[in-house]
Amino acid sequence: MEKIKLKSKDGKIVTAKRSILKRSEVLQKRLDELIGAAENCDTLDVPEADGDCLRKIVQWLERQEVTYDGSENDSTEVMIPNNQEQNLVPFAGISGTMEGGTFDKEMFTSFPHMCVLMAAANRLRVQDIINDGVRFVIGWKEGKNLEDIREMMENGATNIRGSLQVGDGTGLQH
Numbered sequence: 001m002e003k004i005k006l007k008s009k010d011g012k013i014v015t016a017k018r019s020i021l022k023r024s025e026v027l028q029k030r031l032d033e034l035i036g037a038a039e040n041c042d043t044l045d046v047p048e049a050d051g052d053c054l055r056k057i058v059q060w061l062e063r064q065e066v067t068y069d070g071s072e073n074d075s076t077e078v079m080i081p082n083n084q085e086q087n088l089v090p091f092a093g094i095s096g097t098m099e100g101g102t103f104d105k106e107m108f109t110s111f112p113h114m115c116v117l118m119a120a121a122n123r124l125r126v127q128d129i130i131n132d133g134v135r136f137v138i139g140w141k142e143g144k145n146l147e148d149i150r151e152m153m154e155n156g157a158t159n160i161r162g163s164l165q166v167g168d169g170t171g172l173q174h
Contacts, residue, residue, distance in 0.1 A: 004031070005043040006058065012051025013043070020061040025125035048123035056117055060129050 004021070006014045021027040030044055046054055114133065121129040141149060 006046045006054055007043050008049055008051040008054040009047045010050045012054070014051065014054045014058050016058045017062065017065070020058070020065050023061050023064065023126055023128065024057075027124060046124070049120035050116075053117050053120040057121060057124065057126060057129065061126070064128060 002018045003015050004018050006016055006027075008014065018031060021031050026048065027044065027046070030046075034041060034044060049057065118130055118133050121127075121133075
């Protein structure tokens, strides 16, 4: 279980197992280049993410490592044809179900700037985080109309809570 230090754009150091970096095309490529270089350093620069985002991404990758075998043929991606996301049933994939994926909900709801996290995951090409984030938002918006969502955003709602909150199943806090 060889570890490597990842240095974020704001200089924070996050330690991660080398084996989890295969889930990020960008980090895997940099690791391969580092291994091939004459100087074998133990720190990888990651200018695509700040320290907080990088820490969250590493937590995600470590959590997902348990069920990931590295093959690309095991994709459980749910295709949503013709914008029919309202017909999407809860996803039971790598990270658990929408109803039971507590870690996933913590990941998205405890981080006030989910869009920043998603953007960093996109730059690092960690597609599983993006996919699960989109699935979470699709599940969260269920039962709400556009005006409800707009009002929540205008009022500065920073915590998006799904069925973890006590409520009527709409995801709204009471």
